[in-house]
Amino acid sequence: APLGGCGHRGATSAERSLRWRCGAPRPPRQLSARRKLVSRPRGRSGFTSKELYFLIVAWCVPCLVSLDTLQELCRKEKLTCKSIGITKRNLNNYEVEYLCDYKVVKDMEYYLVKWKGWPDSTNTWEPLQNLKCPLLLQQFSNDKHNYLSQVKKNNNKTLRPAIARYIVKKAKQRIALQKWQDELNRRKNHKGMIFVENTVDLEGPPTDFYYINEYKPAPGISLVSEVTFGCSCTDCFLEKCCPTEAGVVLAYNKNQQIKIPPGTPIYECNSRCQCGPDCPNRIVQKGTQYSLCIFRTSNGCGWGVKTLVKIKRMSFVMEYVGEVITSEEAERRGQLYDNKGITYLFDLDYESDEFTVDAARYGNVSHFVNHSCDPNLQVFNVFIDNLDTRLPRIALFSTRTIYAGEELTFDYQMKGSGDTSSDSIDHSPAKKRVRTVCKCGAVTCRGYLN
Numbered sequence: 001a002p003l004g005g006c007g008h009r010g011a012t013s014a015e016r017s018l019r020w021r022c023g024a025p026r027p028p029r030q031l032s033a034r035r036k037l038v039s040r041p042r043g044r045s046g047f048t049s050k051e052l053y054f055l056i057v058a059w060c061v062p063c064l065v066s067l068d069t070l071q072e073l074c075r076k077e078k079l080t081c082k083s084i085g086i087t088k089r090n091l092n093n094y095e096v097e098y099l100c101d102y103k104v105v106k107d108m109e110y111y112l113v114k115w116k117g118w119p120d121s122t123n124t125w126e127p128l129q130n131l132k133c134p135l136l137l138q139q140f141s142n143d144k145h146n147y148l149s150q151v152k153k154n155n156n157k158t159l160r161p162a163i164a165r166y167i168v169k170k171a172k173q174r175i176a177l178q179k180w181q182d183e184l185n186r187r188k189n190h191k192g193m194i195f196v197e198n199t200v201d202l203e204g205p206p207t208d209f210y211y212i213n214e215y216k217p218a219p220g221i222s223l224v225s226e227v228t229f230g231c232s233c234t235d236c237f238l239e240k241c242c243p244t245e246a247g248v249v250l251a252y253n254k255n256q257q258i259k260i261p262p263g264t265p266i267y268e269c270n271s272r273c274q275c276g277p278d279c280p281n282r283i284v285q286k287g288t289q290y291s292l293c294i295f296r297t298s299n300g301c302g303w304g305v306k307t308l309v310k311i312k313r314m315s316f317v318m319e320y321v322g323e324v325i326t327s328e329e330a331e332r333r334g335q336l337y338d339n340k341g342i343t344y345l346f347d348l349d350y351e352s353d354e355f356t357v358d359a360a361r362y363g364n365v366s367h368f369v370n371h372s373c374d375p376n377l378q379v380f381n382v383f384i385d386n387l388d389t390r391l392p393r394i395a396l397f398s399t400r401t402i403y404a405g406e407e408l409t410f411d412y413q414m415k416g417s418g419d420t421s422s423d424s425i426d427h428s429p430a431k432k433r434v435r436t437v438c439k440c441g442a443v444t445c446r447g448y449l450n
């Protein structure tokens with residue numbers, strides 16, 4: 001690509017490359033206006049990297065140039081741009097992104113290096129003593145051993161390239177999962193961190209999943225109801241508070257544990273209440289407090305969720321969110337979905353069966369929580385700012401102490417009402433469902449998910 005090939009005398013190099021990229025130069029007036037607003041250090045191009053990022057994105061999208069070219073442009077203009085992998089660190093120094101291959105020549109060890117922000121075509125063999133990336137070397141060695149433990153070593157000629165291919169796939173997967181983890185943590189609005197881990201296979205981030213923090217109502221469904229009551233207690237734990245108004249008891253004890261039986265609704269204090277954020281009746285609304293890990297299961301259950309910290313018994317762990325759709329729409333989607341998709345449909349059957357939560361494409365960490373016939377999470381219906389009994393929020397509470405590293409599970413059949421009879425599902429008239437085998441491994445396993 002003729003970078004800067006149409007340079008004009010007097011123009012800054014950034015303007016030159018913009019001309020090259022956009023065809024016609026843009027009047028500089030708007031740029032100087034922007035300059036006054038921003039007082040960040042600028043490179044020799046005269047623009048801050050933020051400004052240039054803006055220029056590249058806003059002016060040059062039609063060009064649709066490749067990542068390699070954008071990286072080359074950034075490097076030429078000494079601009080950092082994190083989203084395309086050009087950082088301060090690799091702008092002036094070469095940074096190893098991952099190691100692709102390994103060889104020994106005359107007793108010297110060499111690694112094939114993929115450089116961060118550079119295309120594959122610029123990979124180079126580097127002697128071991130030049131590499132200052134112990135973590136990447138360790139990962140290379142681990143991946144190599146993992147691969148060798150999985151295959152029969154009978155053909156040495158094809159083995160070497162196969163190892164290299166596997167190691168590169170693994171490195172790319174690691175980068176993709178890290179990127180996804182960063183994205184999940186940017187999107188989530190609760191305290192607990194979300195980690196992502198796959199030590200089992202080459203599966204990368206899901207391609208059609210969007211993280212949301214709260215229900216996403218389908219057009220025509222309103223989750224905003226007029227809250228008619230807000231308490232004015234001085235102590236919500238002792239006084240007749242929001243639960244009393246709704247005809248139930250306060251759901252929590254002083255240790256923030258749930259003390260009501262499954263099937264009983266939770267009425268938390270809401271935006272009209274006089275109490276502050278430390279009110280003992282505000283638990284679910286504060287979101288997940290625990291650091292959780294989305295991990296690849298080794299027993300064929302796809303992704304699962306484990307806790308990285310100890311969770312006390314009867315504690316709020318996470319909310320089940322997704323698209324809120326009508327039950328007719330759920331029925332329609334149910335026909336289209338494969339078995340896996342069907343398991344994301346959660347009927348809100350607390351008092352009616354008008355609505356269903358579909359977490360197949362939109363959801364939070366709960367999307368990845370597996371089913372178990374002997375689960376450690378239990379479902380509760382929660383009402384906070386929306387008191388419409390057709391639209392409860394779904395909260396998952398621990399049924400027992402869950403230790404760090406343990407997988408979290410809930411019973412897909414045990415819905416909010418506590419109804420455990422699966423008759424209505426199995427014998428629905430004139431409709432056969434393909435049954436999904438349960439792999440939960442519990443002593444009390446019912447054998448099927450549906």
Ligand SMILES: [Zn+2]
Nearest residue numbers: 231233236241
């Ligand atoms: Zn109160």
Ligand SMILES: [Zn+2]
Nearest residue numbers: 231242269273
């Ligand atoms: Zn209240």
Ligand SMILES: [Zn+2]
Nearest residue numbers: 236269275279
């Ligand atoms: Zn309160």
Ligand SMILES: [Zn+2]
Nearest residue numbers: 373438440445
């Ligand atoms: Zn089971």
